[in-house]
Amino acid sequence: MRIFNKVTAAILAIVTTTAVASSIATTFAYDGFSSSQNNFINSFTDEDLKECAEYLFRHGFTIEDAERILGIHESDVLSTNAEMNEDFYNPDYCLDVPHFAVIINHAPRFTLGNTMVTLSANSSYVNQFIGHGVSFPYIDHVGSYSTDSYVENDMVYCDETYRRVSAITNNNTAQVIGKVFVDVNHENVSSEADLYNRVSMNYTISTTNSTLSFEIFARGDVSHNGRINAVDASILLSYLTKVENGDPDPDSVLNFNYLDGDNHCSIAVNKIACDVDLDNDIDNNDLVILNKYLAGIIVF
Ligand SMILES: [Ca+2]
Numbered sequence: 001m002r003i004f005n006k007v008t009a010a011i012l013a014i015v016t017t018t019a020v021a022s023s024i025a026t027t028f029a030y031d032g033f034s035s036s037q038n039n040f041i042n043s044f045t046d047e048d049l050k051e052c053a054e055y056l057f058r059h060g061f062t063i064e065d066a067e068r069i070l071g072i073h074e075s076d077v078l079s080t081n082a083e084m085n086e087d088f089y090n091p092d093y094c095l096d097v098p099h100f101a102v103i104i105n106h107a108p109r110f111t112l113g114n115t116m117v118t119l120s121a122n123s124s125y126v127n128q129f130i131g132h133g134v135s136f137p138y139i140d141h142v143g144s145y146s147t148d149s150y151v152e153n154d155m156v157y158c159d160e161t162y163r164r165v166s167a168i169t170n171n172n173t174a175q176v177i178g179k180v181f182v183d184v185n186h187e188n189v190s191s192e193a194d195l196y197n198r199v200s201m202n203y204t205i206s207t208t209n210s211t212l213s214f215e216i217f218a219r220g221d222v223s224h225n226g227r228i229n230a231v232d233a234s235i236l237l238s239y240l241t242k243v244e245n246g247d248p249d250p251d252s253v254l255n256f257n258y259l260d261g262d263n264h265c266s267i268a269v270n271k272i273a274c275d276v277d278l279d280n281d282i283d284n285n286d287l288v289i290l291n292k293y294l295a296g297i298i299v300f
Pocket residue numbers: 220221222223224225226227228229231232
């Protein structure tokens with residue numbers, strides 16, 4: 001209930017901002033911030049929220065940005081938290097933003113030799129696949145990657161080949177090994193769940209100790225619940241704040257359980273979704289871009 005609690009705290013805080021800011025015992029003046037910024041920070045009683053607000057001001061976000069990202073003006077925030085048993089794939093509609101398939105290796109330490117993955121779909125549902133290398137989950141990875149997209153008999157395909165790609169030493173948690181852009185034909189795909197069901201994956205792997213699977217996410221949907229809103233920005237903000245502050249387990253904010261009782265490798269999948277600007281890294285610019293999207297300044 002981590003994010004839910006934060007957002008709840010944020011909403012409660014804004015209701016009583018003036019009174020709370022002037023009376024709570026833990027009010028501090030933060031070096032380098034304006035009095036308005038200090039009042040905003042001190043409007044939160046939750047220490048994690050204070051740190052998130054400080055992060056935003058250190059990185060040049062305005063108070064208006066901070067209010068939006070922390071969910072204060074999002075009336076539907078409380079009903080859109082994945083930790084409240086949201087669907088993993090929304091069954092009602094397909095978001096009109098770019099989608100990506102991520103290929104997940106469930107035991108990366110055992111992956112040696114070549115791994116070959118083919119995604120396929122009927123061309124009435126997917127116009128094309130475009131493969132992208134993913135480097136940051138596999139720190140210190142070695143090996144090579146190639147991709148090939150083609151069309152045959154009303155089917156679109158994407159062949160992904162990973163040669164001698166090895167994972168972090170002794171790392172045996174699920175990792176995303178690759179990312180593929182899924183060019184969705186929105187006229188025929190009815191929902192996020194429908195899109196997932198229209199895509200198939202086959203693979204071969206050189207060892208028998210590991211398996212692969214795939215998931216599909218929409219750009220900006222960090223929580224993978226089929227909605228893009230302040231919850232996603234709040235999760236990304238929490239992750240970035242924990243990384244910058246040296247928290248020992250920043251990945252914890254990306255870990256969710258969904259309506260079907262599975263967490264769907266949520267840390268691995270959601271971490272890829274945190275790369276909102278698609279530059280193969282997770283940093284402050286991802287939050288800048290997501291904030292601009294939420295403010296209606298840009299579209300994905
Ligand atoms: Ca979301």
